[in-house]
Structure formats: structure tokens, C-alpha cells
Amino acid sequence: MFVIKKGDNKVEVSPSEVDEILVLSSSLISTKALMVALSHGIDVIFLDSRENPWGILLPSVVTVTVKxxxxxxxxxxxxxxxxxxxxxxxxxxxxxxxxxxxxxxxxxxxxxxxxxxxxxxxxxxxxxxxxxxxxxxxxxxxxxxxxxxxxxxxxxxxxxxxxxxxxxxxxxxxxxxxxxxxxxxxxxxxxxxxxxxxxxxxxxxxxxxxxxxxxxxxxxxxxxxxxxxxxxxxxxxxxxxxxxxxxxxxxxxxxxxxxxxxxxxxxxxxxxxxxxxxxxxxxx
Structure with a gap:
């Protein structure tokens, strides 16, 4: 499960419910979360302060993005x-x-x-x-x-x-x-x-x-x-x-x-x- 925290609030989300993860410049994401995302074929896109993509993390196997x-x-x-x-x-x-x-x-x-x-x-x-x-x-x-x-x-x-x-x-x-x-x-x-x-x-x-x-x-x-x-x-x-x-x-x-x-x-x-x-x- 992905665990999303904001202050004292915490939400758990199943990888099966996630299409992609957008990481804003002010956000933090753990390496464990990245591993879960990539193992489930979920692309991770990093956005700058203007929400422009500056990088994409892809798994080492063929994904929908590669196709x-x-x-x-x-x-x-x-x-x-x-x-x-x-x-x-x-x-x-x-x-x-x-x-x-x-x-x-x-x-x-x-x-x-x-x-x-x-x-x-x-x-x-x-x-x-x-x-x-x-x-x-x-x-x-x-x-x-x-x-x-x-x-x-x-x-x-x-x-x-x-x-x-x-x-x-x-x-x-x-x-x-x-x-x-x-x-x-x-x-x-x-x-x-x-x-x-x-x-x-x-x-x-x-x-x-x-x-x-x-x-x-x-x-x-x-x-x-x-x-x-x-x-x-x-x-x-x-x-x-x-x-x-x-x-x-x-x-x-x-x-x-x-x-x-x-x-x-x-x-x-x-x-x-x-x-x-x-x-x-x-x-x-």
C-alpha cells in the first residue's frame, strides 16, 4: 500500500488504484514507495514549481509509456x-x-x-x-x-x-x-x-x-x-x-x-x- 501523509492525516492507497504518481517540487517520496510504483508499472513524474515535468522514472521492464x-x-x-x-x-x-x-x-x-x-x-x-x-x-x-x-x-x-x-x-x-x-x-x-x-x-x-x-x-x-x-x-x-x-x-x-x-x-x-x-x- 502507498501511505500518503499530510500533517497528522494519513491515507493508504492500493497500487491497483494508481495510474501515475506526480511528485511536486515541494513533496517528498520514499525509495520504498518508488519501488512499489515501479514494480506495479506505475510511472512517476517529477514536476517543478510551475508543474512542468522535469523527469520521469520508469521501471526496467517495458511499460505502457515505452510502448x-x-x-x-x-x-x-x-x-x-x-x-x-x-x-x-x-x-x-x-x-x-x-x-x-x-x-x-x-x-x-x-x-x-x-x-x-x-x-x-x-x-x-x-x-x-x-x-x-x-x-x-x-x-x-x-x-x-x-x-x-x-x-x-x-x-x-x-x-x-x-x-x-x-x-x-x-x-x-x-x-x-x-x-x-x-x-x-x-x-x-x-x-x-x-x-x-x-x-x-x-x-x-x-x-x-x-x-x-x-x-x-x-x-x-x-x-x-x-x-x-x-x-x-x-x-x-x-x-x-x-x-x-x-x-x-x-x-x-x-x-x-x-x-x-x-x-x-x-x-x-x-x-x-x-x-x-x-x-x-x-x-x-
Whole structure:
């Protein structure tokens, strides 16, 4: 049994009830507990103060994590495009759903134009419509990560928060976050993180459009978001990610964070078992 202590409180947990153990920077774990975990095929993930994984302890026998990574490498080496295609299809679908939400709210958008388009064309149409949804004082014309306008800078910062969450859950699911299906494999490039995030970005966009339409603004100093604005923006995004979101063909609403974790596990399982992956499709 694992014994978890906090102050005078003590809880015993059977290894059969544990999928993985997350060790925070402020936590202590005994070598006996590690031995029990590894003997039962339980991965141990060490997280830093920002909850980013900095190390994983694996048993010396083949585990689900090893099988998952091996299957992921095989899929990439065999040029299996199905996972990447599903992710991009879901991205465009979710962009469509985002714009459709505003049309239902009485603001006309070209949401119907996205379906059936290739990614570059869909992206151009999508961001043109986002520009029309935003107040004119924002001066947003198109998605440009290098632009100094408020909305592009907010997107960059908010996507970084999303990437952090996704990196964590992909690692926990046993996937290699640096080996993707869509974005190019380069040293230090979190390709799978960027791939996987595409399905969830339209909801982050929705959170930001809603905030800016309600009057939220950033303070820019020397070409950077000032500290107070960063804190305010982070609160908006983190709070939005804790919103309950509905997913197509799923009658149990989850928070966006829960959906990200569930789909990381789902993608890992699909790759490991060499079966199709059904991506995240938003309902707004």
C-alpha cells in the first residue's frame, strides 16, 4: 500500500488504484514507495514549481509509456498522416464553431466558409472574421506572432499557457512532446505540443475575443505586455480553461483542462493500439 501523509492525516492507497504518481517540487517520496510504483508499472513524474515535468522514472521492464513512445516513433517514421489530418480537421471545425457562436449572438460571420477548406484558406477566413469581431481600437488585421498589436500579443501569451498545460499532459500520457505529425521535427521544438494545441486554440481565441469585446485591454510598455496586464491576462485565460466545455458526441461536459488531459490519454491509446483517433470537437 502507498501511505500518503499530510500533517497528522494519513491515507493508504492500493497500487491497483494508481495510474501515475506526480511528485511536486515541494513533496517528498520514499525509495520504498518508488519501488512499489515501479514494480506495479506505475510511472512517476517529477514536476517543478510551475508543474512542468522535469523527469520521469520508469521501471526496467517495458511499460505502457515505452510502448506508447515506440508506437509514436513508428507512426512518424512510417509517415502515418492520419493523426495529423484529424487534428487539423478538428482545428478547422472548432474555428467554424467559434465563429458560428458569434453569428448566433447576432454578429454576422462567414463561419460556413471554413468547412471543406484547406488549412491556409480556412485560417485566412477565420482571422479576417476575428478582426471584424474585435473593437477597432485594437487594430488587429491578421494573425501575426510578431505583430505589436494587443490581440496578437495576447494570443502569444495565452497560447504559451496552453502549451504548458499540453506539454504536461502529453508527457503524463506517455507521448514524446518533441515528435509531432504536423509541425516539423527540429531540436528543441515541441512539435507534438504545437500539433495537439491546434484543436484547443479556437477556445482560447473565444476566451480572448469575449474579454476584449467586454472592455479588457493590455498595457504595452517598450513593446512588451506590462506585469499587471500579464497577471490579468493569465487570470482570464486560466479561469476560461476551467470553464465547462461541451464536446461533440460527449454528454459529460468537462473543463477545457480536463478535456486536454482526456484527449492526451486518448491520443496515446490510439497511437499505441494503431487505431484511428477522434479529436476534440467543440460545441459552443
Amino acid at each position: 506508447t513512445k515506440k508506437a509514436q516513433y513508428e507512426a512518424v517514421l512510417n509517415n502515418d498522416t492520419t493523426y495529423g489530418e484529424e487534428i487539423i480537421k478538428c482545428k478547422i471545425f472548432n474555428q467554424h464553431i467559434h465563429l458560428k457562436y458569434w453569428t448566433r449572438s447576432g454578429i454576422k460571420t462567414d463561419y460556413k466558409e471554413l468547412i471543406g477548406r484547406d488549412e491556409p484558406t480556412a485560417a485566412r477566413i477565420y482571422w479576417q472574421n476575428i478582426a471584424l469581431l474585435l473593437p477597432k481600437d485594437i487594430h488587429f488585421d491578421e494573425r501575426d506572432a510578431d505583430s505589436a498589436d494587443q490581440f496578437n500579443m495576447a494570443l502569444n501569451y495565452s497560447y504559451a499557457i496552453l502549451y504548458n498545460r499540453i506539454f504536461q499532459y502529453l508527457v503524463i500520457a506517455g507521448l514524446d512532446p518533441y515528435l509531432g505529425f504536423v509541425h516539423k521535427d527540429r531540436p528543441g521544438n515541441e512539435s507534438l505540443v504545437y500539433d495537439f494545441s491546434e484543436m484547443f486554440k479556437p477556445y482560447i481565441d473565444f476566451i480572448l475575443v469575449r474579454a476584449f469585446r467586454e472592455g479588457f485591454r493590455l498595457k504595452i510598455k517598450d513593446g512588451l505586455i506590462d506585469r499587471e496586464s500579464r497577471s490579468s491576462l493569465a487570470r482570464i485565460v486560466v479561469k476560461g480553461m476551467d470553464d465547462k466545455v461541451k464536446e461533440e458526441n460527449d454528454h459529460n461536459p468537462k473543463t477545457l483542462v480536463q478535456a486536454i488531459r482526456a484527449h492526451a490519454v486518448k491520443l496515446a491509446s490510439s497511437i499505441r493500439e494503431k487505431r484511428p483517433y477522434n479529436g476534440f470537437k467543440l460545441v459552443l
